[in-house]
Amino acid sequence: MAGGGYDKVRSQSKSAEEQYAVTTARIKQIQSQLDNSVRAGKLKGKVCIVTGVGSLKGIGRAASILFAHEGAKHLYLLDFDPTNLPDLKSTIEKKYPDVKVTTAQADAADEAAISGVCDQALREEGRLDVFFANAGIASRDPLADTSVETFMNTMRVNALSCFLAVKHGSAAMLKTNPSRGKEFSSGSIILTASTAGIRSGAGTVDYSASKAAVNSIAKTSAYQLQKTDIRINTICPGLIETGMTGATFDYARQRGSAGKIGQLNPLGRFGVPQEIANAALFLASDDSSYVNGQNLAVDGGLSASHPVVPGRWA
Numbered sequence: 001m002a003g004g005g006y007d008k009v010r011s012q013s014k015s016a017e018e019q020y021a022v023t024t025a026r027i028k029q030i031q032s033q034l035d036n037s038v039r040a041g042k043l044k045g046k047v048c049i050v051t052g053v054g055s056l057k058g059i060g061r062a063a064s065i066l067f068a069h070e071g072a073k074h075l076y077l078l079d080f081d082p083t084n085l086p087d088l089k090s091t092i093e094k095k096y097p098d099v100k101v102t103t104a105q106a107d108a109a110d111e112a113a114i115s116g117v118c119d120q121a122l123r124e125e126g127r128l129d130v131f132f133a134n135a136g137i138a139s140r141d142p143l144a145d146t147s148v149e150t151f152m153n154t155m156r157v158n159a160l161s162c163f164l165a166v167k168h169g170s171a172a173m174l175k176t177n178p179s180r181g182k183e184f185s186s187g188s189i190i191l192t193a194s195t196a197g198i199r200s201g202a203g204t205v206d207y208s209a210s211k212a213a214v215n216s217i218a219k220t221s222a223y224q225l226q227k228t229d230i231r232i233n234t235i236c237p238g239l240i241e242t243g244m245t246g247a248t249f250d251y252a253r254q255r256g257s258a259g260k261i262g263q264l265n266p267l268g269r270f271g272v273p274q275e276i277a278n279a280a281l282f283l284a285s286d287d288s289s290y291v292n293g294q295n296l297a298v299d300g301g302l303s304a305s306h307p308v309v310p311g312r313w314a
């Protein structure tokens, strides 16, 4: 069949303008989910660390607020950039006064900082249950212009940070403390990878390599941590509107081409941080008690397909 049936699928699909109107309405609905949902206590009593929380439009901030909504006991929130940490702390404390919040300016790829926050959680709360290693940076240079320094820095921030979260987070999660309700070792470590870590076309060489490393770290360490009930998974977001991608969105909106963003995605749209936060909550909570060593794509179906252009053949 010509075009494998895709010509027909495309000819039936909405125009960019129609699709953008639907996207805007759908995103508004998703962003108001938290205001309309009861607190189910999915993270009740859990002590959690989240990195990369400082961006006002970021995945880390959305996840921190959702973790608080679900009754986390104490959130340790880290970012390299301290600018927005006081706002995040007060936002959570105002809305969820039962949740303790500790913020810190820290480099997620600094071993002393990461082992330090794990020790702090053990000292203050006697346990660590969740580590969401989400801090990351993107890069822009094409292959020929990518310097060794850029490559190594991307690997350091994106991949080394996840290695340190797994190494020190799991050591803390192995510690039991019956007096604090932890009879056996357990925990959930969630690493933010990317669809760029699954296949090409979603980032630079250094960024994609760093995220592929993150996906591998989850699989190999899940095996090494066998019989500990410590689970390690990654989330692979597709295109999400955050601080990292904001400039692309602003540019498209200025040019009136925002309707084109996400047009190659099966859902026909980009995503928002709350949708990644929902996946992080799933992986952090007991809802995912048998999910381990997985790379979970949360990308609207983007990574499910080979590239398809009607009239052209792979």
Ligand SMILES: NC(=O)c1ccc[n+]([C@@H]2O[C@H](COP(=O)([O-])OP(=O)(O)OC[C@H]3O[C@@H](n4cnc5c(N)ncnc54)[C@H](O)[C@@H]3O)[C@@H](O)[C@H]2O)c1
Binding pocket: 051, 052, 053, 054, 055, 056, 057, 058, 059, 060, 078, 079, 080, 081, 106, 107, 108, 109, 134, 135, 136, 137, 138, 157, 192, 193, 194, 195, 236, 237, 238, 239, 240, 241, 242, 243, 244, 245
């Ligand atoms: N936005 C997307 O489309 C997308 C897609 C796939 C994966 N991701 C990943 O999602 C994660 C979150 O990014 P985002 O999209 O929310 O972007 P963002 O830029 O809005 O937030 C990232 C945060 O990480 C912080 N950070 C950067 N380096 C750090 C370090 N060394 N130590 C501590 N904090 C550091 C930044 O200050 C920022 O607050 C990243 O790992 C990113 O690679 C994003």
